[in-house]
Each structure stands twice: as C-alpha cells, then as structure tokens.
Amino acid sequence: MPGLGGRFSTVVKAKVSKLLDRAEDPAETLDYGYNKQLELLQNVKKGIADVVTSKKRLQMQEEQIKQQVVKLDTQARQALAQGREDLARAALERKTVAQTELQSLDQQIADLENQQEQLTENEKKMRAKIEAFRTKKEVIKAQYSAAEAQVKISEAATGVGEQMADLGLAMQRAEDKTEQMRARASAVEELEKAGTFDDITSLGPPQDDIDKQLAELSAGSQVDDELAKMKAELGQGGGGDAPALGEGSSQQPAEGQS
Secondary structure, three states: OOOHHHHHHHHHHHHHHHHHHHHOOHHHHHHHHHHHHHHHHHHHHHHHHHHHHHHHHHHHHHHHHHHHHHHHHHHHHHHHHOOOHHHHHHHHHHHHHHHHHHHHHHHHHHHHHHHHHHHHHHHHHHHHHHHHHHHHHHHHHHHHHHHHHHHHHHHHHHHHHHHHHHHHHHHHHHHHHHHHHHHHHHHHHHHHHOOHHHHHHHOOOOOOHHHHHHHHHHHHHHHHHHHHHHHHHOOOOOOOOOOOOOOOOOOOOOOOOO
16 A cells, blocks of 8 residues: 555645646647657658768768779789789789678668668658648647637626626615615605604603593693683673673773772
8 A cells, every 4th residue: 555655646746737737738738749749750851861871871982892893803804914913813802802891881781771761661650640640639729729719608608697697686686675665655654644753743752542641631621620710700600691702802891800
C-alpha cells in the first residue's frame, strides 16, 4: 500500500493535472503538436540530405579510384612492354590496393543507399501521418469552437433566465406593496367616514364603554339641572307660557327684581 508520501504525491499530481486541464487550450495544444511533428519531418529530410551527400562524396572517391586503377593498369602494361618488370609489379600492387579500396567504397555506398531508401520510406509515412493529423486537428478545432460557442450561448441564455427570474420577483414585490397600500388607503377612508379619528382627537385619553356611558349620563344630568334652573328663573316651573324666541334679549326685568 502507498504510504503517506505516495498519497500526497498522487493528490498533488491530480491537482496539477486539473489546473493544467483548465488552463489548456485544445487548439493551441493541437497546433503545437502539429508544429513539433513538422520539425521532426524536417529533421528526417535533413538526415536524408546528409546521407545523400555522404553517398555522393563516396561515389566521387570511387570514380577517382577507378580512374587510378585504369591508370595503374596502363602503367604496368607500359613498364612490362619496356622490360621493366619491377615497375610493372609495383604498378600492379598499387592497382590491387586501389581495387580493394573500391570494394570497401562499394559496400559503404550500398549501405548509404539502403539507409537513404529507409529514411525516404519513413519520411513518406511520416508525411502521410502528419497530413492526417493536420486534417483531424482542423476538424477537432472546428468542433471545439462550435462547442465553445454553444456553451457561451447556453451561459448567456442562463444569465437572461436568471435576470428574468429576478425581475419577476421584483415585479411580484411591487404588486404586493401596491395591494397593501391600496388596502391601507381604503381602511383609512373607512375609519375617517366612521368618525374614528374625530373621537380620538376630541375625547383625549381613550375611554372604555362604561366610562363613556357614565360620562354621557353625567353630561345629560347636568343639562337637565341647568334647564330646570333656567325654567325656575323664568317662572316657568308651573308650566306658564314661555317667552318667544328673540324676546328674551329685549325684555326688561320687572321692578323689584334684580
């Protein structure tokens, strides 16, 4: 089982991978991979060019040695014709060395040709793979761009929906406040018609029903007493005729009365 250090390392790697995944742009990653493959292809082409250059150099050496072999063969024949067998032998010995060198060059040139053919075949396969990668890369980039646009549209639509929901709630609150205000105005109007506000302003401190009734009785008794007193002063206690209205102010009091 992994120890504490192993689990910590796994968690850190997971966190880093998650952060990289968030920061990664698929289009840039694909373009970067495509460019790296092109660099590798260029390296292969450069390797083929180097192999071909080396082969050409060896072929030039081979041609020079072949000319030297022909020359040595001619010199050996001339020396032998002139009775100089020693010179002819020396020329033939050098010819043998040159021929051996030619065989070595032939083998090296053959190896380079095989290497060139192999590199050329690899270069073709790599070029085909890179072209396939390029096509697939463009398709993926187009799909990613379309998906990204779809996500933006969905997010925008979600934002509009949330805003509409907020506006709906605000409108509902405004309607509730309006209804409450209308109900309050109606209540005030009804109380005003019922004289509730007049009672409140005229009676002073609030009174319960019993106090109010006792006060009314007391007020009525006081009025009766005062009325009886006025009648006695006017001599109407026995039920005589009362002076007409308006005569009271001009009637002079009787002599002896003050």
